[in-house]
Amino acid sequence: MNQKERSKILIIDNEDRNVEVLESILVSEYDMIRSYSGTEGLQKAIDDEPDLILLDNMITDIAAHEICRTLKNDERTKLIPIVIVTTPDEKDEKIKSLEEGADDFVNKPVSYLEISTRVKALLKIKRLQDKVVKERNQACQYLDVIGSIIIILDKDASVTFANKKACNVLGWKKEDLMGKSWTDLFPEDTKEIQEKELFRILEGKRELPEFHELPLLTRNSDGTTEKKLILWHDVILKDEEGKIIGMIRSGEDNTERTNMEEELTKANEKLRLSHKMKDEFLANINHELRTPLISIKGFSELLYNERLGELNEHQKKTMKTVVHNSERLRHLIESLFYVSDMQNETIKYTFSLIDLKEMLESITAGMLSNIEHKGIEFKKEIAEKLPIVKGNSKYIESVLIHLLDNAIKFTPAGETVSLSASEENGIVHIIVRDAGPGIPNDILSQFCTDIPEDASESDICCTNRDYGLIICKKIISAHKGDIGIDSEIGNGTEIHVRLPAFESEKTINE
CATH class of the missing domain: 3.40.50.2300 (Response regulator)
Structure with missing residues (x-):
């Protein structure tokens, strides 16, 4: 030894x-x-x-x-x-x-x-x-480097956990913040209202808002206090019997965001004059988005793989959804920077053989929780056998995720989203239908026009949804396929994706 x-x-x-x-x-x-x-x-x-x-x-x-x-x-x-x-x-x-x-x-x-x-x-x-201690410490390190404020409260609104970012923003040492009543940080002029709303949530008498902005009193190094606006997203914690035992609050300091926005406004003025500065800015934002996502994804996988303890069936299912959605977010981030790469002519497609049936099954499985949460019906008709296609799996998967995500997002509760995939004369035909508000004709006309190589988002008068569709069209066109859209205001949208099937007699390098 x-x-x-x-x-x-x-x-x-x-x-x-x-x-x-x-x-x-x-x-x-x-x-x-x-x-x-x-x-x-x-x-x-x-x-x-x-x-x-x-x-x-x-x-x-x-x-x-x-x-x-x-x-x-x-x-x-x-x-x-x-x-x-x-x-x-x-x-x-x-x-x-x-x-x-x-x-x-x-x-x-x-x-x-x-x-x-x-x-x-x-x-x-x-x-x-x-x-076990090492893995617990590693989990705490993940939470410390996420870059967001993370606070865990018990049923009585006492702080049971605060990450490094929370301590830095709030101006408290971790040992002083632990066990402290969260209501002590409410400003006097809003304390009564905030305290009432907080306990209504903890008692299950009020549904959680998706995001809400609340003022908090923070401490400065000189002992003075300062009111800051924090944008919160809350998650309720329940025991195995479904009883509320506390909540997780993740937040961003909007005071810092305001300062950052002012800096970005100045930077954007310079970016209009310098293409090189624009590239550096996008590269920095790319890093700022990916870095916390890596921490979130890593910590989620740590929990899902039961490295911090066994999970019950409901917890396992919930963590599976978190892992799937973190991967989905990664695809959305990749799409965000596709336009920049396209304009700079730096896109590199690595082609391989893709099993579209397997890809579609995997994507829809990861979206089932979103579908159930929104209360819509989902119909799927995928042929028993679909031909193999040749393409870049990362970009094709991003397109399909984007189209399905849009369909779910814009379809009201109680309505139906459908997905079908079949083979027609050597072409794989995928159809995504939603029951959303439809796309106006003036926006559809822009979809029929290619994006100029030197265009920016401000040059294209589209919603985020429709600009994403234009990116999808670029990707599918690069794969020698096409996208068609049938849409009518008030009657939903139907998107057709057609990709050529791979011909087995050709070599993979052709």
Whole structure:
């Protein structure tokens, strides 16, 4: 075994002979630390960070059970396993030690098999505990680097968790904020209203708004207070019986956002004069969007894979939805920067063979929770067998996600969204139908015109939805396919995507 991998064992015993017996049994596998008094042993437990402690039950200067109590109440030593070395007639002290946190005991005279077996078992448990602590700390680090304010409140509106961003924005140290009533941060002029609304939410008497902006009192370094507007998004926490046990609040400081918007306004004026500055700006925004998304996705996967503990069926389903939607958000971000790449002629399509049936099934599975949440009906008719197509799977998937997401978004509750896919004369034909408000003719006419290479979003008078459709058209055209739209105001929209099937006799490089 490598020297760095050897576990350390601390022996606390007054008798040289007892220490030597234990050491002779264990020294071949472990690094041994000797201590001949309880006082010295407590100090070495902190300084030397042993992986396990063998404590003689009859240590003289401090009672063994008091040593156990001290070690288990100290954050630095509470996870170190303690084995009491005792004799059968030391029953009372042994019981006291176990009650104060000792993990196991062995009787004198010490048996080689017994002591080595107990030590190995407890060290294995210790390694598992260390792994859990490491993963918990990693999860907290994810929350600290997300870049958003994260606050967790219990049923009584007391703070049970605050990430680094929350502490920085609110001006509190984490240890001072933990356990504090959230209502203490409400300004006096709005406190009564905010407090009433908060407890109505926690009591289940009010539905959560999607976003809401609330003022909070924050502390400055000089001790003064300042009112800031925070844009919040809340998630209710429930137990297995469906009872509300608290909430998660994620927020953004709108005060900072206002300052940022002013800076961006100045930057945009310069960007109109410099194409290079525009590229640098977009690259920076790209980074700012992707960085927190990586943290969100990583932490979500950590929870979904049950690295922080087992999940019940409902929790597992919920986390699966979060993971799916984080991937969906990634596709939306990629689409956002497609236009910039197109204008700069930096788009590179990597073509491969795509199973559209499998792709459509995967996409629709990830959107089922959104469909159920909105209360719309979803009809799917995908042919049993669809031809393989050749294309860039990332961009094709982005197009299909965008079209389905639009259909769900613009269809009112109680109406129907449908998806069909079939093969017609060597062409894969995909149809997405919604029952939304339809697209005006003047907007549709722009869809029929290609985007100029030097155009910007401000040059195209479309909604975000329709500008996205123009991007979709560009992608499908690059795959030698086409998109058609049938839409009428008040009667919904039907989008047709046609892609050529891959001809098996051709090589993949053609």
